[in-house]
Amino acid sequence: MAQVKEFFLPDDLYYDRKEHIWGRIEADGVRAGLDAFGACAAGTFAYIKLLPKGRQVQKGRPFGSMEAGKYVGPLKAPVSGTIVEHNQEVLDNPRLANTDHYDHGWFVVIAPSNLDADLADLAHGGGVLPWLAAEVKEYEEGGKLKPQEERECA
Amino acid sequence: MWIFHGLAALSLLAFTAGVAGRIRFWLRAGRTGAAGSRGGVRVAVRTSVGALRKPRALRALAVDGLLFRRLWRLSRYRWLIHFLLAWSFVGLFPIGSLGDMVASLGIPLGKDDPWFAAINDTLGLGLIAGVVLAAARRLFPGAPRPATAFDDGLVLGLIGLLALGGFVLEAGRYLEDAVPASTGGYAYAGHALSLALEPLGANREALHEGLWWSHALLALGFIAYIPHSKLFHIFTAPATIVRNAAPTSAQFPAPSTPDATPVAPTAAVGTGHWALRAGQMMELDACIRCGKCMRACSSFQARGDEGATLVGMIRQRRNLFDVTSPLAGVLGGRNGVSAEQWERFQAGVFSCTLCGRCEQFCPVGIKTRGLAMALRLELATARCMMPKNLGVARDAVAEEGNVFRFPNEDRAMWAEFLDDIPADLMDKDHAEVLYFVGCVSSFSPAVQEIPQAFLQVLLKAGMDVALLAGNERCCGFPLIMGGLAGDARALIDHNMAELRRLGAKLVVFNCPSCYYTWKKYYPVEAEGIRLAHASEVINDLVQSGRLVFESGAMPVTYHDPCDLGRGLGVYDVPRDVLKRFAPADYIELTPSREAALCCGGGGDVEMWDPDLVAGVNTVLTDAVLTTGAGLLVQACPQCKRVTQRGLESRGAGVRTLDIAELALEFGTFVDETVAGGAAQERESAWHR
Numbered sequence: 001m002a003q004v005k006e007f008f009l010p011d012d013l014y015y016d017r018k019e020h021i022w023g024r025i026e027a028d029g030v031r032a033g034l035d036a037f038g039a040c041a042a043g044t045f046a047y048i049k050l051l052p053k054g055r056q057v058q059k060g061r062p063f064g065s066m067e068a069g070k071y072v073g074p075l076k077a078p079v080s081g082t083i084v085e086h087n088q089e090v091l092d093n094p095r096l097a098n099t100d101h102y103d104h105g106w107f108v109v110i111a112p113s114n115l116d117a118d119l120a121d122l123a124h125g126g127g128v129l130p131w132l133a134a135e136v137k138e139y140e141e142g143g144k145l146k147p148q149e150e151r152e153c154a
Numbered sequence: 155m156w157i158f159h160g161l162a163a164l165s166l167l168a169f170t171a172g173v174a175g176r177i178r179f180w181l182r183a184g185r186t187g188a189a190g191s192r193g194g195v196r197v198a199v200r201t202s203v204g205a206l207r208k209p210r211a212l213r214a215l216a217v218d219g220l221l222f223r224r225l226w227r228l229s230r231y232r233w234l235i236h237f238l239l240a241w242s243f244v245g246l247f248p249i250g251s252l253g254d255m256v257a258s259l260g261i262p263l264g265k266d267d268p269w270f271a272a273i274n275d276t277l278g279l280g281l282i283a284g285v286v287l288a289a290a291r292r293l294f295p296g297a298p299r300p301a302t303a304f305d306d307g308l309v310l311g312l313i314g315l316l317a318l319g320g321f322v323l324e325a326g327r328y329l330e331d332a333v334p335a336s337t338g339g340y341a342y343a344g345h346a347l348s349l350a351l352e353p354l355g356a357n358r359e360a361l362h363e364g365l366w367w368s369h370a371l372l373a374l375g376f377i378a379y380i381p382h383s384k385l386f387h388i389f390t391a392p393a394t395i396v397r398n399a400a401p402t403s404a405q406f407p408a409p410s411t412p413d414a415t416p417v418a419p420t421a422a423v424g425t426g427h428w429a430l431r432a433g434q435m436m437e438l439d440a441c442i443r444c445g446k447c448m449r450a451c452s453s454f455q456a457r458g459d460e461g462a463t464l465v466g467m468i469r470q471r472r473n474l475f476d477v478t479s480p481l482a483g484v485l486g487g488r489n490g491v492s493a494e495q496w497e498r499f500q501a502g503v504f505s506c507t508l509c510g511r512c513e514q515f516c517p518v519g520i521k522t523r524g525l526a527m528a529l530r531l532e533l534a535t536a537r538c539m540m541p542k543n544l545g546v547a548r549d550a551v552a553e554e555g556n557v558f559r560f561p562n563e564d565r566a567m568w569a570e571f572l573d574d575i576p577a578d579l580m581d582k583d584h585a586e587v588l589y590f591v592g593c594v595s596s597f598s599p600a601v602q603e604i605p606q607a608f609l610q611v612l613l614k615a616g617m618d619v620a621l622l623a624g625n626e627r628c629c630g631f632p633l634i635m636g637g638l639a640g641d642a643r644a645l646i647d648h649n650m651a652e653l654r655r656l657g658a659k660l661v662v663f664n665c666p667s668c669y670y671t672w673k674k675y676y677p678v679e680a681e682g683i684r685l686a687h688a689s690e691v692i693n694d695l696v697q698s699g700r701l702v703f704e705s706g707a708m709p710v711t712y713h714d715p716c717d718l719g720r721g722l723g724v725y726d727v728p729r730d731v732l733k734r735f736a737p738a739d740y741i742e743l744t745p746s747r748e749a750a751l752c753c754g755g756g757g758d759v760e761m762w763d764p765d766l767v768a769g770v771n772t773v774l775t776d777a778v779l780t781t782g783a784g785l786l787v788q789a790c791p792q793c794k795r796v797t798q799r800g801l802e803s804r805g806a807g808v809r810t811l812d813i814a815e816l817a818l819e820f821g822t823f824v825d826e827t828v829a830g831g832a833a834q835e836r837e838s839a840w841h842r
Contacts (some may be wrong), residue, residue: 046799049599051570062564065599069764072558072598076565143542 002129004136010102011076014122016060016078017131022102023078023122030079030122032063033106034097036088039058040153041145045094050108055083059118063108066094074120075107079118085109089140098153158370158396165374172381180435183576214399218519219392225517228446228700232517234750235291239313240388244319245277257699266333271341275324278317279343283313295419298454299445300465305383306443310660312376321347326362374410383481387741390440391518397433429532430525431639437520447512447522451751453505453759461502464512464522467529500539503529507759507770509716509752541762544636551645555627557761560597568595568602568624569609576613585620587612588658590649590672592665593628594791600798601791601812608688608814609665615695619662622652629668632673636758646676654751655685664688664814666718666790667756673722686720687726689789690816694735701821707736711743711783712772713748713797715790728789728813735820741781756795771800779806789813 002009009015012036013022020038023030034042050064056062062074063083087106088136092094096105112118123131222240225233249270257262265271288310292302324344327333329351338345380386408494430438447464448454460466474495503526510523550559566580566592589612595605612619627649630642653661661683663669669687672678678685693703710733716840725747732740745751754760754770774797779785786801786808788794798810811819 047598047600049568049571049602051567055570062561062567065560065567065602067598067600073560074564099627 002132004037004129004132005098006151006153007040007132007136009035009128009132011125011148014078014119014124015131016076017121017123018079019078020103020135021076021078023119024102024106025115029084029109029111030115031106031109032075032088033080033101034066034075034130036101036153037132037139039098039105040103040151041139042066042071045097048075048091048107049093049099050086050091051083053083053086056094057083057110059114063110066097068098077110078122079110079112080114081110081112082139083108084111156548161371161374168378172378174385176381176386176439180432181438182435194830198537199675208399209716211396212616213394214519215396216399217400217515218296221394222517223561223770224317224519228515228517232293232444233285235284237285239288240281242277242280242494243313245273246281246317249274249277254531266337266341268337268340271338271344275321275341275343278320281313281317284451284535285310285317285693289314294407294456297445297449298458300448300463300469300734301441303443309383309385310380312372316369316372316376319372323362323365323369323472324348325351326358326365330358330362337518338476339449343820346785348725387440387442390436391442393727394433394437394440395519397436398521406553409685419777429536430528434521434525434528434634437525438468438472440518440520441465442468442518444517446515446517450515450749451506452509452511452754452770453507453766453774455773456754456813457505459502459505462505464501464506464520464526466502466524467499467506470495470502474499477729482557496539500541502531503533504541504544504757505759505763506757507752507754507767507781508757510720511749511752512715514748515719518587527635527637530635532636532649534635540637543761544638544758545757546655547632547636547761548638548641549635551628551641554788555645555648556597557632558593558597563624564629565591565596565626566621568605569623571602572606572609575609579619580621582620582656585626587620587658588653588656588661589619589621589628590663590665590668591621591626591663592663592668592791594795595631596626596794598791600795604664604812604814605811609691611688611695611701611814611817612662615691615700618685620656622656624651625652629665629671631667631671632758632761634671634675635756642671642675647820650676650678654681656703658683660684660686662686662688662691664717664789664791664812667792670717682799687722687724687727688812688814689724689731692813694733695817695823696821700824702824703735703815704822705818707739707820708785709739709741709781709783710736710785710787711741711778711781712745712789713778713793714746715757715788715793716750716752718789719750720748726815731813731817732787735816736809741783743777745777753790753793754800755792760796765809768800768803772797773805775800775804775806778805778808784808786810787813787816 002011003042006019013021013024014030015035020035020041022035023032039045045066045068047067049055049062049066051062055063057077057080059080060076062076064075066075067074087104088110089106089141090105097107099105136145140147145151158707187542201491222233223238225236235412249265265274269352292299292306292310298572321344324341325347328338328341329349330347333345333348335345381555441464443465445465448460448466453461453462461470478794498788506526508523508526513520513522516522528539536542548555550557553559555562556565569575569579588607591605594602606680609619609621627645629649630639630645633639633642633645659682661672663672664687666687669685672685692701696703710732714720714725714728718728729740743750751774752770754767759770760767778797778801784807786797788797788810789812791812794812800808
């Protein structure tokens with residue numbers, strides 16, 4: 001588990017360094033969600049839309065979109081493949097993405113089509129902590145993230 | 155007497171110098187980066203003089219400028235105060251200053267003529283009554299009003315002293331001349347005062363002379379003060395009413411090119427750029443600080459910041475820029491401008507949602523939205539003063555073609571949720587109709603059902619429609635509203651080029667802001683291209699019988715979007731649809747139409763102050779909940795986005811639907827041949 005300040009990122013997951021989307025390799029595909037840091041930076045989730053099951057997505061291309069207190073934007077796939085599962089729970093209650101990042105707050109499961117190559121540039125294992133530390137520092141110094149004592153992130 | 159004439163000449167000189175100062179101030183007007191201030195004044199003069207030839211402007215001058223009809227509609231109490239002050243003053247001025255001159259010309263008219271004396275005293279009492287009522291209103295305000303400035307008190311005090319002094323002077327004259335009651339009795343107030351003063355036994359000649367000089371000096375000082383104070387609205391308010399009464403082709407300032415080098419915020423006057431036009435500079439002088447705009451402002455209701463209201467912006471703008479009136483500078487304490495003042499001014503200007511509601515409440519008819527936009531243009535473009543996130547949005551538009559920095563190539567992702575759409579929808583070489591979706595509809599997951607619904611309506615109606623998808627760019631609206639109109643030019647050129655490539659002759663919108671921008675800023679009229687909002691398209695289908703609603707409607711209300719209603723005057727069309735949908739259950743929202751409440755989502759404010767947006771929206775949702783309607787229909791994705799979130803946060807069980815969603819969910823499409831093919835004919839009714 002990598003931790004910087006209040007942000008916990010399990011180091012067994014794979015992380016898109018720019019989008020803060022995590023991927024967990026499971027039997028039926030790659031489960032994807034937003035990490036604790038990304039959820040905090042985005043603000044409170046209000047709306048989420050996910051492409052229908054069966055749609056092909058490319059790594060780095062949207063599999064859905066989200067609207068939160070401070071952000072409206074795409075949710076980008078960490079790997080290429082086919083969307084095989086939706087999290088109806090998070091569609092009904094988008095705040096789960098803020099409060100339960102790695103369990104009930106996931107978005108989709110993608111059946112990967114090019115997994116090994118797609119995982120190559122994702123942060124994983126020992127690479128997670130330095131990347132996260134750099135991200136926190138950059139966001140705090142750039143004013144994109146409030147100081148820790150003022151933050152209200154789950 | 156030569157001393158008096160000398161002083162009178164000095165007073166007139168100060169008056170003339172003040173007027174010249176104000177005109178010099180207006181002469182500084184000009185478009186950003188352009189040196190054409192004289193051109194700007196020429197345009198303003200031409201507009202005003204041209205307006206006078208129009209019956210509508212003359213009527214406005216008579217009923218609004220002279221009889222204060224707008225004030226009458228807004229508040230009878232304020233109308234009475236203003237009527238008493240204005241017309242008593244207008245009546246007394248010739249009586250006091252010309253009365254003796256008239257008699258000296260041999261005209262048989264004197265101050266002691268019965269009817270003359272009676273009118274004189276009645277007007278004087280009217281003036282005092284006006285002052286007392288105005289002072290009472292300031293001392294015991296029933297509603298929020300702008301902070302009283304020194305100038306406000308001084309003007310009232312001067313008028314009151316002049317009126318009281320006039321009576322005392324009249325009493326002194328009666329005492330000196332021993333005017334009998336049979337003559338002086340008509341001047342009932344002055345004569346009664348003379349009887350009260352009679353026991354004092356002072357030197358009556360000296361008393362009268364002293365009173366005369368006191369009154370004369372006060373009057374001369376008053377005249378000199380007029381152009382340096384809010385009293386100047388005596389001239390600028392009627393001029394503004396006339397100028398703004400005549401319909402103009404462009405309600406908002408035209409885009410400008412930011413080709414000028416930005417200047418430092420605290421740069422001296424004269425080195426800055428003036429985004430305001432001459433007529434708008436005059437509007438700054440026409441504001442009477444009545445505070446009607448403040449009470450109409452949802453942003454003020456939500457935050458209580460006077461700086462976000464027009465009266466606050468005008469006050470600060472004048473304090474920052476107006477150095478042409480040294481007298482006002484001394485009296486008003488305008489002794490230098492600090493960076494903090496600039497920052498306060500910026501914060502206020504960028505807390506306005508630009509809904510334009512206050513325009514309906516301004517008694518002198520100031521085009522408030524245009525003025526607020528010009529102030530933003532001046533700050534953002536000419537002085538590089540803007541909220542940080544506006545700069546971020548500008549950069550996002552430049553890099554991605556949308557303010558969300560969403561990958562523009564994924565602009566039509568909302569359409570991927572639909573089945574059975576034509577495969578070539580986004581790849582057509584030619585189409586009759588272009589559906590310009592807009593950024594909010596394209597990217598916000600909160601409202602993407604709106605474009606999905608409207609596209610299906612268009613397809614069901616059998617239209618040959620195309621989407622630009624990744625080739626569509628922001629229409630420019632957020633930049634124009636943010637004061638960065640020059641940055642919108644490239645977007646306008648791009649979207650027009652795409653339209654020309656497609657060859658469409660009709661562009662349809664579900665977003666009123668895009669519609670507004672295209673209508674006002676895109677060169678479509680010259681190219682014979684028609685524009686239509688979704689509500690107009692849907693109403694056409696409804697009225698021609700192509701779209702029919704199932705019975706069993708529910709209580710429904712409608713909220714007018716600012717850019718569709720106040721911006722483009724489309725009020726009846728959506729209501730016509732709703733009255734077909736719910737003939738017996740339509741509930742008019744109060745207030746509505748021209749006075750409709752802002753949803754909070756305008757003016758780009760959400761980019762830097764979402765809490766203020768939520769506060770403004772609460773005012774609207776309060777009104778919605780009051781209706782008891784179970785369904786709120788809107789015709790704007792941004793309104794729906796903000797309002798549905800507001801209603802949800804309040805736990806209100808009111809459903810929000812866009813008019814396109816309403817049509818798709820509750821409407822049934824009838825084959826064109828069955829409906830008689832009238833839809834095609836009705837297209838001519840769409841806005842050209």
